[in-house]
Amino acid sequence: MDALTIAMPKGRIFEEAYELLVKAGYDLPKELDDSRKLIVEAPNENIRFILAKPMDVPAYVEHGVVDIGIAGKDVMLEHDRDVYELLDLGISRCYIATAGMPDTPMNKVSPRVATKYPKVASQYYRGKGEQVEIIELNGSIELAPMIGLADRIVDIVSTGKTLKENGLIEYEKIVDITSRLIVNPVSYRLKQERITELVGRLRKQVIL
Numbered sequence: 001m002d003a004l005t006i007a008m009p010k011g012r013i014f015e016e017a018y019e020l021l022v023k024a025g026y027d028l029p030k031e032l033d034d035s036r037k038l039i040v041e042a043p044n045e046n047i048r049f050i051l052a053k054p055m056d057v058p059a060y061v062e063h064g065v066v067d068i069g070i071a072g073k074d075v076m077l078e079h080d081r082d083v084y085e086l087l088d089l090g091i092s093r094c095y096i097a098t099a100g101m102p103d104t105p106m107n108k109v110s111p112r113v114a115t116k117y118p119k120v121a122s123q124y125y126r127g128k129g130e131q132v133e134i135i136e137l138n139g140s141i142e143l144a145p146m147i148g149l150a151d152r153i154v155d156i157v158s159t160g161k162t163l164k165e166n167g168l169i170e171y172e173k174i175v176d177i178t179s180r181l182i183v184n185p186v187s188y189r190l191k192q193e194r195i196t197e198l199v200g201r202l203r204k205q206v207i208l
């Protein structure tokens with residue numbers, strides 16, 4: 001039987017996703033956790049894990065190089081992907097919000113907004129009827145208003161620590177985020193039994 005392939009996001013989401021799979025009764029190799037290997041087999045489960053950058057997980061799933069992925073809703077909202085979103089895993093809870101320096105005037109015409117999420121940010125401001133200039137960055141978004149690159153940011157807030165430690169304040173929450181189990185539509189047809197079992201076992205462990 002072909003291995004079931006799962007793209008796991010490295011970084012913040014990884015630990016909670018790993019724990020959820022273990023709680024669901026999957027026998028996972030230790031090295032999944034603590035090595036720099038990018039492909040790790042779980043031979044007892046006939047599962048192959050691909051360790052990927054969180055932003056890239058939906059692309060792997062859409063292109064069918066893996067059957068399943070664990071991806072943040074933030075990434076799903078930013079890029080339209082032809083995948084099935086089968087389960088809200090309830091992990092890596094955070095939200096996307098607007099923020100900036102406390103003394104920034106809010107009435108500026110066409111303010112500059114720095115973000116990793118240009119689509120989410122554009123939709124949000126379009127919905128409010130506000131014209132903004134989007135500046136797309138790849139990380140450390142909080143720096144932008146501190147060094148005069150942007151008037152505001154649209155970014156993930158988890159504990160709120162990064163905003164606080166850099167003297168930024170949150171303006172408005174845009175959307176709540178959790179991680180999702182996503183599946184390639186062809187894999188879902190071909191490996192339906194195993195995927196349904198995985199979803200069922202994970203669902204029992206999910207705390208929403």
Ligand code: PRP
Pocket residue numbers: 012138139140141142155156157158159160161162163
């Ligand atoms: C994310 C996000 C914020 C931070 C929020 O960045 O973009 O910067 O976490 O977390 P907090 O509210 O708990 O402080 P991440 O660390 O993923 O890296 P990045 O700056 O490269 O995007």
